[in-house]
Amino acid sequence: RAGQYANxxxxxxxxxxxxxxxxxxxxxxxxxxxxxxxxxxxxxxNFDAVDAIVNKYAGALDPASERSLRDAGRSSVxxxxxSGLLNRGAWKEANxxxxxxxxxxxxxxxxxxxxxxxxxxxxxxxxxxxxLEVAGREATVNRLIASGKKIDPxxxxxxxxxxxxxxxxGPGEKVTKSLA
Numbered sequence: 001r002a003g004q005y006a007n008x009x010x011x012x013x014x015x016x017x018x019x020x021x022x023x024x025x026x027x028x029x030x031x032x033x034x035x036x037x038x039x040x041x042x043x044x045x046n047f048d049a050v051d052a053i054v055n056k057y058a059g060a061l062d063p064a065s066e067r068s069l070r071d072a073g074r075s076s077v078x079x080x081x082x083s084g085l086l087n088r089g090a091w092k093e094a095n096x097x098x099x100x101x102x103x104x105x106x107x108x109x110x111x112x113x114x115x116x117x118x119x120x121x122x123x124x125x126x127x128x129x130x131x132l133e134v135a136g137r138e139a140t141v142n143r144l145i146a147s148g149k150k151i152d153p154x155x156x157x158x159x160x161x162x163x164x165x166x167x168x169x170g171p172g173e174k175v176t177k178s179l180a
Contacts, residue, residue, distance in 0.1 A: 018065045025057045025069055033076040037084035040097070043104075046077050074107035082108075082116050091123035 032046045032053075050073035058066050085094035098105060098116060105113070144151055 021057050021060045022069050025053055028053045029073040033080040036077050037080040040081045040084050043081045050074055075109055078104050078108045079112050086119050091120045095120045
């Protein structure tokens, strides 16, 4: 019984040590992942930084914990890279990042991939809708011009783009009109 108790205590101690070390490593990885959200071009460099952090703590971890920590760190970096692009409205670049990197995609949580795919689809749908609206307005202006109506080019352009672009207004007035 004493031997069983000692083995249980050793297992418990090793588990807690892994949690403690993993916590330290994750605290170092978090700012690296956040940096990718600000600048997605740092993705590859920060993958290497995650590896360096994991390698620093590898001596105190078993191989499974080391692999799990590395995968979690890479997943966080990948997730922040895609999130950063989507937050900027760069959905095409985010989609390209997801589609052109099968090795990197291995580290992204599947539920996050589904979430990103839905966001990208929403961006694409909104852009398509906006393009169709502009094309419809442009067609209307072209039909009026073809019918011989005199149209002020400035007003026609404002109608097509859906905003007032009067050159007489300064930036403050344009913002106020847009808000109104």
